[in-house]
Amino acid sequence: MKENNTYIDNISALRRRFPYIIDLLESCNLENKEVSSNILKSKDGNLTMSLKRNKEEIYLYSKYNPLSRVKNKLEYDLKEVKKGKKNVLLLIGLGLGYEIEYMLNEEYIDNIIVFEPDIATFCDVINKKDITNIINSNKVVLILGENDEYLESLMSYVCSNVVYSYSQIYIKTNKQYNKIYPKKISIFLKKFKDILEKNKTNLDTEIRFSLDWSKNIIKNIPYLFESYSVNIFEDFLKNTPAFIISAGPSLNKNIQLLKAIDNRGIIICTDTALKPMLKNNIKPHLVISVDGSCKNYKKYENTEYADIPLFYSVKVNDKILSECKSKKVIYSAYDEELSKILKKLNIGLSNLPSGGSVANNALSLAIFMNANPIVLVGQDLAYSNNQKHATGTLYDDSKNYIDQEEKLVEGIDGKLLKTNESLLTFLKWFEDVIKRDKNNRVYVNATEGGANIKGTTVMKLEDVINRYCNEPKDLNLRFNNLLENSTYFINEEYRKEVIGIFEDELFNLIKYKNILEENIKICEILINEIDSKLIREYLEILDLNDRKISNVKNETIFIGSVLTNATNNIILNIRRNNNLNESENENNKSIALDNSLYLYQELIKSIEYIIPIIKTTINKLIR
Known part of the structure; x- marks a missing residue:
């Protein structure tokens, strides 16, 4: 493939955000393509695109004014997204990325997962159109091709870190893609749902x-x-x-x-x-x-x-x-x-x-x-x-x-x-x-x-x-x-070291609890505070404390379980019940603070549960 500035820019962005896609592109044989793509200018000067399989050619967008047609279709989709309280968009087919570019500015969509079934088509797109804004967006996750091991690994990551439940997702499939790649799309959606259900089961168990x-x-x-x-x-x-x-x-x-x-x-x-x-x-x-x-x-x-x-x-x-x-x-x-x-x-x-x-x-x-x-x-x-x-x-x-x-x-x-x-x-x-x-x-x-x-x-x-x-x-x-003829897993010579590990853990958990107690006091003040200057000052303190918490978290062993127990319950509660955006509801400040307050309180409860267990174990190890 002949490289140009557009292609080089897209590849550089992919290398930074999605290095696994670079690996796929380098290992992919693009000869003997089943589907060929044609990217050309429409009547209004914007790019449009068609896909051809055998002798059938299908246009993904209008030949005359592709952007306005996309916008009209997406307005309906956005109404459905709001109505169904969806916060994740699963887009089947990258195309020229028009749908994604439009959706990137919608505040109530937290993430956009894009599945492009054809690596060759993807290569043609990044050679002709600058999609660096899509690649660089933290909202976007790109899933490419049909390599089983790669797909399952990436989808497991997405299902663990981006989306919790199928009910969160609004699925938008380009109808023309469905005509060209019906089998690939069907297999992907089944795998995605299976992995999502598996991760949901695992997360529920963790909680x-x-x-x-x-x-x-x-x-x-x-x-x-x-x-x-x-x-x-x-x-x-x-x-x-x-x-x-x-x-x-x-x-x-x-x-x-x-x-x-x-x-x-x-x-x-x-x-x-x-x-x-x-x-x-x-x-x-x-x-x-x-x-x-x-x-x-x-x-x-x-x-x-x-x-x-x-x-x-x-x-x-x-x-x-x-x-x-x-x-x-x-x-x-x-x-x-x-x-x-x-x-x-x-x-x-x-x-x-x-x-x-x-x-x-x-x-x-x-x-x-x-x-x-x-x-x-x-x-x-x-x-x-x-x-x-x-x-x-x-x-x-x-x-x-x-x-x-x-x-x-x-x-x-x-x-x-x-x-x-x-x-x-x-x-x-x-x-x-x-x-x-x-x-x-x-x-x-x-x-x-x-x-x-x-x-x-x-x-x-x-x-x-x-x-x-x-x-x-x-x-x-x-x-x-x-x-x-074997020795025990941990020899007695390590006993003092293990005791020291638990003593350090106890110290860190107490330090973590003190920071959380300060955050609770600040949240209680902020709920009724109307002075914007004071609000900014208190938020700066919360931000500083959150950084301290992050540092303590990196030093502790069991804080991950504490966070899982407290944070996941709250995140799931917000996702299932609230689904609110700051621009849509005047009470969001209060809701956000209430959730933060509840989070801090739950974290303290979890820490208070673990601390006496650690003390008992230290005593048992000493004896």
Whole structure:
């Protein structure tokens, strides 16, 4: 492509804001284009554009006065945006960027997400039209092309940082784009919605449990001095079958068959399945846990499993560890707070990726151990026989009911089954992980019911055992030898250093609380203040304090959870209920101050919740 000043300016702007687009452009083969574009001057002197596929040519804009036509169409869209209280515009098709340029000045649109399905068309545009104002705008996020890995990574970022709910989004698709790229657009919208739902589920979980997780992490740190690291188990199961046992309702059909494995494969038991396994006199090689809720503790309460190693995330409910008599193995589920502590100690710990369920973590553990094949048992991911869990679990009897909005999923027999959004998220995660595994590993779905998991071979459990469990592996002996010949994850020599980390954290949280208390006083004054000069002075103090808070935040370990607990609730409340703009409502000053005041108060509550837990942990570490 011949470079000109317009192209160079656009590329420079892209390199600064969207370097991943530069990578795409450099790796893209623009020969043999399916769609060709033609950018030319309209009758009024502005640029217009057409797309041609095969012999059909379609104009995206008017040949005569493209800008006025765009403006007329967008006025309707803007009315719909206001009416629906949308604050994010998802624009399908960049075109010449006229729609974006018009929308950039609308105050009530916080973000504009642009999906351009064709890299070649994008190249033609940046060669002919200056779109640096679009590229440089902090409101705009550009999503380009159809590279799966790039798309999913970028969309995950967008869904985590830009938009919370599908209800926030106003989708505008150029009708002509839909004629040219119907399949690409359909696939993109489905992926976008799936990722958005997944991130919404994760965010809702964070909001509900962030402080509980922090409490558990703080209380569980002393147990790291008596736990082993998951690192020692890397490649431990090379070419050994691994059976991941979940507590879906189909486990009732084949749980007894698990006895036939007889140490010729490893049994990784999820915590929910532990009680039914023990009730049926089946001893797994290990049990894995991640959930920090009180309900998760109930899965272990009054259960004897002293000879079964517990693999746990530091977020797990602290009562589980306080009562655990078995050997413990710590792994990271991308636990940010733990990572900060370990970084200070210069100690590494392997992460086990998770899609939100303990079975997801179990699969990551089996892959980390290099097991092959990996067999899923009791992994229904659907309401088989209108049940959610197997007999004998915490959720048995009257509590084993469907409590979320129903969805439909294809079963292993091709028939549709009822499920819910959370289970679909777990299913999608399984399928993505299996798809990305390039190690020729065999994945088997031996659930004998439930949802079809793409990438797995469906087999009866009896046939799996007969086919893959032919050689004794002495797994119990190997487990014990490995643990007995390993040291604990954190040695005693680090105890004073860990105590110092928590003492620093306590100091920073108290400093943070003092600044917040000053901000509360200022907000209370500002609510009734009418003197513009005083208002500016107080706002300057708030701005200075916010910078101090930012500095303290960078020095602390647990402030992220405090902020998550307080800030996300308020942000979501504003997005769902207020949706107001300063130019539209005279009461916005009061609303903004009320929200700020509430935020500061919630942050203080969260800090006051965490401080005594840290003090207790320090005392426990000292003793």
